[in-house]
Amino acid sequence: MRTVAPQLDRHIVTAVLVTHDGARWLPETLKALLTQSHPVDRLVAADTGSTDAGPAMLTEVVGEGNLITLPARTRYADAVTAALAHPASTVEVPEGAPGVDRVEWVWLIHDDSAPAPDALERLLTTAEAHPPATVLGPKLRDWDDRRVLLEAGVAIDRTGRRETGLDPREFDQGQHDTIREVMGVSTAGMLVRRDVWDELGGLDPAFGLFRDDVDFGWRVYAAGHRVLIAPDAVAFHAEAAARGARRVAFPADDRRSALLVLLANLPLSALALSLPIIVVTSFLRAAFFAAAKRPGAAGRELTALRGALFRAPRLRRARRPGLTASGVNRFQPRWPTLRRLPDVFVGRGATLPSPEPGALYRWLRRPGVVMTLALTLVALVAERHIIATGGRLGGGALVPAWGGAGDLWAEYLTGWHPVGLGSGTGAPPYAGVLAALATLLLGKPWLAVLVILVAGVPLAGLTAYTAARRLRGLAVPVAVWAGVTYALLPVATGAVATGRLGTIVVIVLLPLIGVFATGTLTTPSRHAPWAAGLLLAVAMAFAPLTWALAVLVGLPARYALAGHRPYAGRRLAVALGVPPLLLLPWTLHLLAHPSGFLREAGPRAAVARPQAGALVMLSPGGPGAPVFWVTAGLAATGLAALLLRRRRTAVLAGWLLTIIGMLVAILVLTRPEWPGVALTFAAAGVVLAAASMLRVAATKLRAPGLIPRAGAAVVLAAAASTPLLAAALWVVHGAHGALARANPEEFPLVVESHVTRPRFLILSSRTDGAVGATVIRERSPIPGEETAEPPAPARWRLRAAVAGLTSGTGGASALSRLGVGYVLVPDPGHDPLTGALDAVPDLQRLGRTSGFGLWQPVTPSGRLMLVDGRTVTPLAAGSIDAKVRIPPGPAGRTLLLAEPASAGWHAAIGGHAARSRTLDGWAQAYDVPASGGTFTLRRGMLLRHLWVAVQGVALLLVVVLALPSAAWVERPRGRRRRGGHARTTKAKDEPRVQAMSGVES
């Protein structure tokens, strides 16, 4: 104990203690207050409507009648003001040493804050040493864990966030022990010179409970004084109100107070800059809360903004102009959000400042990250040929993704596809997903396709690893094995080599769907069914078979895993019902054409015919699939797992999945269609079973006895052979296959007229003896347009015209009626069609290069033609709509629109609705009156736009419902609740969202 310096005697300290239901802490607080090494000179106590034993305790200390009793709704600021107005706060104190100026101080004490015995003495010592400091505060430590530093001065950043400069749960080891100016100090233990207090009018009651300290500090600076932290003085604080340990009876909105501090105190110039930022930030926070399914919090955020905006002008008026300008902004941290980013990524678990290497290094050392990076490397090397094409990929099941994201969006939104002979079929939903992905990737669809192709394998590894980590008791190495094996399956490398985006997306999403589906059936999690449904919807958009298989697997699983659980059926219905409903207009199309379930994103491509043995070994055959015995180790491990005594549920479930998947794959192949999705299900099942076996083998490796160890080693070697062999073969062979660099000048579309819009007919001899015919318009088709098939009569007409043309029985005039203005044969040197077309009398050869031969029918053609007997005149037309003047002429003329006839066309001639009919059995035509007139054509798309709008809203809703629940997001700062209700479904290593609300007491 130090001796009290004599000069401290001139300081007269009035302690103000305000209590509210604080009997839990009050005895210790009082004891600390009354045993100060520098005793307080006066003690004023105010109670604000306590209902516990607190008032009685206080009355014992201050004496009957001296306790100021206030109503429960009294705010802290008002309570202090009332206390200081009490006569007890001005009681004469006996004269000390003569000739010394006496200084009056006010010391604010909360009922839940206990100052250390020498706190006041040290505060006064510091005040003595720093005369301009008129407000001082002690360092605050935690009441319960007295090593933990809570506060050593506070500040508020430009977005209203409270900033203490401390890490969560930082231990006090003297690292912040410098006497320094701060923006504000907590009112718990704040020592204020009384004249300053009176000059400023005390705390501002406008703030309720929170942030009045920062506001006060700001005003202190504005008045030309200084706020100092005196870290050698310590107080212990329970933060009772902020932590919810006691209720307060008046509105205590921290966010509103924070905004009010800024709005009331910022200098005008800074305010002009900050106000928009504050408003935008508030709306963003509200959106975040809404997304985290906390509509209440979102509403409170907006209410806080409104309250602050309304209250601030009054406050500013009350404060003297000019006082707001000060050097306070030096305390305001810059880019606070950016500085907190590392916390978000590393996770907030690490609270101890450790001597470990940096955050990035720690992140990189996580096994999942290492595995993903290794897989990325393997994928980059193996797909070197694909990457070397620079993204302009075509061939296989891949339509070259020409154009920008806008083209994909337009394709998805439009009600009429000006593709081929024209189609009103809605675009497949995968085009929408691709458009969204392309938008994120700088608006480049080719980049989206390349990313799916290259990142598919590493992402599949990551999702499989994540899913494996959720399996009970699966160690990290086994999960890594599962991830790598799953990612390098023959079906994955085969899908990459043939450009089957659908299978790749399903491979990536399937483990996550499995995780959420298991969560749906076995835990009470509310968001799991929605998340499973959302992911399943994405997978279904790319490969509808995924949904059918999910139904096939999900219904038995509901009874196997959750027979006794309430609501399991309802939740499963949500997970399985969301995808078809979310993809709705397309789902109806799918149900009308059930064979569409077997198709995937992209055009129909050649399907390999794997041997039965290869198929049983999970290989789809064809390009990119390695020799079938690569997966022998995996299959052997999976079979061995059947002999395990434990973990039988996982093994059996895995094998059931395998058998169902393989059976479906066989059936799909007979069509023949690509069996990728079904084989993915089958492979996931084997990996699931084998992982259980590996887990047992890993423990047996350390077991006593030679035989178990040897057996375990054999199993481990067999299991490890599959990913190692697959990776090695993939790297060596590369992703050779059907993919090739697409040539944007493949077709000389530039010769086309953009006025009459004649079409191109591309003919080629196929290997099966047929003639391939494709009509394209002004641009090459983009992904998703391969499904825009015209109605059957139009297709029949096209086939008949092409057959007539190439067999020499028909002429080119039939083509003209289809709007075809050019006939093109790629590779004319080897295609026998060249001779056949040369021999057609009314087809004129325009030119021939090594790349293509081009012909033109003698009859002119266009999208819109005026037919007058044998005279055909192409007219100007837009790509969908049209507006053209038709001169007067003879009666009986017909306007032929070379698009399939449908009720969706709205046409008028000379202001009157045109008489519509169907020409040639397929085409839309209109009777033209002899007087002619202006012809206008319009395609009604309202229905499609409505569908898409409803779909967008539904998607948003599902996304919100699928996001993790509020309890997960809203975690108290610096405290991690373990084993909480929502945490049970989560593993330890998932990314954490930082709680955004700052709290103080």
Place this chain on the structure above:
Amino acid sequence: MRAALASAYAVVRRVLGPPARLAYRLARAVARAAGAYAVRLSSADTRPGWMNRLPANRFALAALVVLAVAALYGVASFARPAASAPRHGTTVPVTSAYAACPDTHGARVSAVTPPGARGSGQASVAGAPVLLTTPGTAWSTDVKKGAGPWVFGAYGSLAPGLTVEQTTSDGGLAGTRCDRPATDLWFAGPGPADADDVSLYLTNVDDRPVTALVAALSPEGSIETPEGQNQVLVGPHSTRLVQVGVQVEGFGQTAADAKLIALHVHAMTGRISAAVRVDRKKGADWLPATAPSRRVVVPGVPSGGGRRRLLIAVPGQDEARVTVQGMAPDGAFAPVGERSLDATALAVTPFDLGFGGKSTALRLVANRPIVAALVAEKGDDFGVTAAVPPLGTADAGLVADNRDTTTLLLSAPPEHAAAVRLTQLAAQGPAASAKDVAVPAGHTVEVSLPPPAGGDDYGLTIAPRPGSGPVYAARLLEVKKKGFTLLPIAPARITAALPPVVDSTVP
């Protein structure tokens, strides 16, 4: 109105209500029972005992799974998709046909179509009084001197199998098929050095000009011309006559020394009809159009004495090795023994063959595509025959110009015997009786038919019977004092094969 609606609703409800309620209750009961059963199965306590025991025995379960995988293997090997089968198109009757007779100056022009075509149609010649309206009838006329080329146009029921021939008799009997336009035509025969005149007739039947590219091979090799000189522009609906070895387009003096010549006419755009007439001191004839192939059959080598020269032209850059097989009335034989003939690349090579006076068909098998023709000399005239495709059950052959001196030479390859039905077509229509002829494998059969009642001239269909093998046919027409002419009979174009078409929205 409202009352009416209410009463209607009441009626509907009374009628449909009970069955609907019943169905709903039934469905609900079934669903509940199924659910209850599933729940019972899902719990180990309530499920049947054997189901509980089954998973408990891990070896039994492993065996079950292995069995299931083996079954899948079996199913997979059975259900393995077949290799993509070639697609077959359809055949449709021809709906329009052209036949261009190169020079009807003093010729007999005969036309015939097979019977059986339905619907209406007609065949006519622009600017000439020719009109056929009934399928299955023969028509012929002797054209006065001075008439130019005639182009037959037929549509509808007269288009399938339209066959037109022209036969001239000045300087020796010379008959030819008035061919339909095509893009590639080959001819082989005596060259300008061995003839008074070799004339190439190019006829364009279409509305747009056609550029024909003419190439020629001689025994010494390919006849080269400066660039562009061998291109002949033929205007719409017109005929160009090119005298080979005289005119610039006919290779001028470069070809004048060629004793033999093979001509290749290629339409660079559009299509063209071509015919080649060779006039020698002794006789004249038209060269039949043929096409290169690795396996060719030259039918119609006539019996009797005289020189028989086989001409083999090789269009490719490599020498061809050709084996020869003969089909005579007494069976197959080897005209040149076991050896094979070597034909020079890019040239016409003649081979003098002796057949002992037997009528013969020659089968040539080469290792490269070859063009084969045969020049037969007999008396003061010569005739040329060339390789043609066989007649099959679906591809009948037609001959338009038959007289009482017509001899048909029918040959069957050694692998398969053939049977054909010959039907005579007179001006009134098909003759009542048809004649069936059997052709033993490897034999050549000579058939002479008496003309039907009502005229010497008649048409003829040669239709292989169902089950018959392919037949090669040629017509030998002899007119006393005027000589003879040979005509190999190619299948008539009755139907057209439409290729299968696969349409897609993405190329």
